[in-house]
Amino acid sequence: AQSVTQLGSHVSVSEGALVLLRCNYSSSVPPYLFWYVQYPNQGLQLLLKYTSAATLVKGINGFEAEFKKSETSFHLTKPSAHMSDAAEYFCAVSDQGYSTLTFGKGTMLLVSP
């Protein structure tokens, strides 16, 4: 079964610093990969997704992620954190041929002034 590992349940950065949230998946075949953001007591919002068109994927709010097959990784980055980026971030994977998603446990991003 597919699995997703997000390293670090909490990540703290200062406003203006680089954001790096890590995601590794287990599939041997390149899957579809997603990053979602969740604000407290709300649903999930798609940040970006990888569907094999390009290895560097740009999303909303200045986020981007790079698919690295050799490392089975799909890390999320943003050059400069903003206070409004404080939220929980989830990486998810879908195998080829399936519409269901397997989620990581999430990483809470804390942004300090």
Next chain:
Amino acid sequence: DGGITQSPKYLFRKEGQNVTLSCEQNLNHDAMYWYRQDPGQGLRLIYYSQIVNDFQKGDIAEGYSVSREKKESFPLTVTSAQKNPTAFYLCASNGGRAGDTQYFGPGTRLTVL
């Protein structure tokens, strides 16, 4: 506006009672999903449906039931057999094809007293 609605936002029930959570979408999506979210656990799939009158168990279906009588609606019943029902429940939908983005509702927080 197209989207997914879940009601109610907050729900309180006594132990031993069944409770039904509502999920409606007007996105004309074929597939719908129910997830359970617990702190530090990510999202876990309860049930999903890819077509009207058909549904499949997810990873944690025990103690839950669903129906899909209409394309727009996918209600979830939390039965008294669910040992620990207090959680945040999220509904999602998509076109049902591999790689399709799942769109999420705002969630229902269920507390069993």
